[in-house]
Amino acid sequence: MKDRNNTYNTLFHWHNFRLKLVMQGIVVGALSGLLVVLYRFLLEEVGDLTHKIYVLQTQKSYLIPIWFIILGLLAYIVGIMIKKEPMIGGSGIPQVEGILLRKLNVNWLRIIVGKFIGGVLAIGAGLSLGREGPSVQIGASVGQGFSRIFKRVKIEEKYLITSGASAGLAAAFNAPLAGVMFALEEVHKNFYPLVLLSAMSASLTADFVAKNFFGLKPVFDFRRLYVLPLNQYIYLIILGIILGIFGVFFNKTLMKTQDFYTSKKWLPVEFRPMIPFLMAGILGLFLPQVLGGGHELIGSLVERKYTINMVCIILIVKFIFTMFSYGSGSPGGIFLPLLVIGALTGDLYGSVIVKYFHMDSQYISNFIILAMAGYFTAIVKAPITGSILITEMTGSFSHLLPLTIVSIIAYIVTDILNSEPIYESLLERLLHKKGNNEFRGDKSKKILLEVAVCLGTELDGKMVKEINWPHNTLLVAIKRGEVEIIPKGKTTISAGDYLIALVNEDEAGEITHKLKKMAGDFVIENVNNC
Incomplete structure (x- = not known):
């Protein structure tokens, strides 16, 4: 009660x-x-x-x-x-x-x-x-x-x-x-x-x-950043395409690595972390730069400590080590490692342009920053978050325009290649083996759901009485900006509305999925089209 x-x-x-x-x-x-x-x-x-x-x-x-x-x-x-x-x-x-x-x-x-x-x-x-x-x-x-x-x-x-x-x-x-x-x-x-x-x-x-x-300093301390000239923006298009392709490869490889661990029936869950832990022990002796998230590695790239060949080696080893580390199921994220891999890609790309196309080497740091944002966008498919994140982490707004361009191009490339956002792919896999962690609601409890209505969807422009609502769903309110509407049969639903519905807790997951599919709001299988 x-x-x-x-x-x-x-x-x-x-x-x-x-x-x-x-x-x-x-x-x-x-x-x-x-x-x-x-x-x-x-x-x-x-x-x-x-x-x-x-x-x-x-x-x-x-x-x-x-x-x-x-x-x-x-x-x-x-x-x-x-x-x-x-x-x-x-x-x-x-x-x-x-x-x-x-x-x-x-x-x-x-x-x-x-x-x-x-x-x-x-x-x-x-x-x-x-x-x-x-x-x-x-x-x-x-x-x-x-x-x-x-x-x-x-x-x-x-x-x-x-x-x-x-x-x-x-x-x-x-x-x-x-x-x-x-x-x-x-x-x-x-x-x-x-x-x-x-x-x-x-x-x-x-x-x-x-x-x-x-302290107040940004996470990455990029000193002496120069504004990239507009006549060099052609290089951004190529970088965005490369990052988009690399991002798709990252996502596919990460999923394949998880499949690799799962397929080894002789390797129980409790022993899977042994592989990356022992790899860390070996790499710590021969290539300690790839250990951990990689925050210090980005700083060393800015200070130009490595040759092109060395950057290539670090990039390949860091990528492989990240796959085995995350695939084992060990607690830890991919945000920082993927930003480091992006930074290494940007450094390599910038160094090649400087060497073969005679661009001023002072702009290599720009490519490091741009590649981090583009690679993040290609993998996570959250371009706004990527652009803001890298801007805040570097403490500089001078690269916001090129950063956005690279991110958009990388996003388009991944879209063309039908690559799903990595977290949605991981969630979908997680839901297949949820076991005891499956949500089970209480039928006696009532809860509120809220769903955003998107343009051109099944609910947009329809009256409440014209819609075939899911079973046991009571539409109790419609929020339109600052206005709260009590819905009636002839109330017309518009794009941008937020629907508030009352449902049984045990049916909430299924009804949420149905309502969001009708409203065009996020559904696991689809990209958000709001």
């Missing part, structure tokens, strides 16, 4: 709901920010310790076998954690999207603890994984935990999860606007004002917390 009263209370106090979400977003942002700051700090400390161990091994070779034994034990610990809680494996972003689609159900506290410890062990040991995916999942779990502890209604929980995800990315990269845009463009899949308000309040709060610990 209390859940039902909360649902009705949300309906009848919809106007005040926005202010409530903003305040809750601030709290979730602060909590998420503190957790992610601690996560970043531990990753840096453990990473420094690992680096010192490898330096020490060059002086005292008898430590090498001891270190490999330690790596094997750490890999087994991480493997056992993944076996006990499969939802902590990988990036964490597909899991968050699955929860928001009401396809997955997880224990938020176990996710926070498991992802935190597992991520520190895996990334700290040198696996080619990033901190951003775990940060997003940790933040989303904080939002879900806040909702469960204070017994928020389901639609409110959805906003809080999105807010926490936004805060996690903002704190991970000191990029509050990218955190907001990622929550809207990738996680929530629409630009609903309520999502924007809650995500922005959480993201800005988390960024404020992170900057109090790590």
Whole structure:
């Protein structure tokens, strides 16, 4: 009865709901920010310790076998954690999207603890994984935990999860606007004002917390950036095409690598991390530049420390190591590794142009930045997020126009090649083996759904009475800008409207899918056409 009263209370106090979400977003942002700051700090400390161990091994070779034994034990610990809680494996972003689609159900506290410890062990040991995916999942779990502890209604929980995800990315990269845009463009899949308000309040709060610990400098310190002349923009088209093709190859290879691990029936889940952990031990002795996410590697590219041949070697090894690291299911994201691979591609591309087409070498840094954004767009297919993310991470707006051009071209190429966004592909695979994590609602509970209506879709321009609504679906409100309409049979639905529907919790996932397909809003199989 209390859940039902909360649902009705949300309906009848919809106007005040926005202010409530903003305040809750601030709290979730602060909590998420503190957790992610601690996560970043531990990753840096453990990473420094690992680096010192490898330096020490060059002086005292008898430590090498001891270190490999330690790596094997750490890999087994991480493997056992993944076996006990499969939802902590990988990036964490597909899991968050699955929860928001009401396809997955997880224990938020176990996710926070498991992802935190597992991520520190895996990334700290040198696996080619990033901190951003775990940060997003940790933040989303904080939002879900806040909702469960204070017994928020389901639609409110959805906003809080999105807010926490936004805060996690903002704190991970000191990029509050990218955190907001990622929550809207990738996680929530629409630009609903309520999502924007809650995500922005959480993201800005988390960024404020992170900057109090790590300072105001951007993540990547690109000194002496020069504006690329307009007569050199022809090179951007070629770069965009290359990045689009490389992005498709990245996605296909990543999925094939997961298939490789799955096909090895003799290799149990708890032993799969052994492969990348031992690879890290070998690479740490011969090519330590490829270890970890790769933040320092981008800095060394800017300082021009490597020859073209060396960049090629690092690029190939980093790519292969990233595939094996992520494919094993170890806790960690692909954001930072893919940005590093993009940066290496841009550096190589710029160096070739300088060598053979006599461009000024001062513009190589520009190609590094542009390639990071283009490669991100080609893989994730979130061009706005990619452009804003790289702009915030580099602290420079001088490259915004060329950056957008490269991103758009890379996106078009991946579209032509029918490449799906990587997180949607990973989510689809995750849903096939969800097992005990399948969402099972309570038939006695009622929850609210909200769906955006897109232009030219089945609902656009139709009257409410003309639509064949899914069974057990009650349309209770239509939001049109700042106006809230109580729907009647003759009420016409227009593109841009947000539909608020009341459904049984156990049918929410199926009805959400049907409504979004009718409205043209995000569906797993399709690209958003809003």
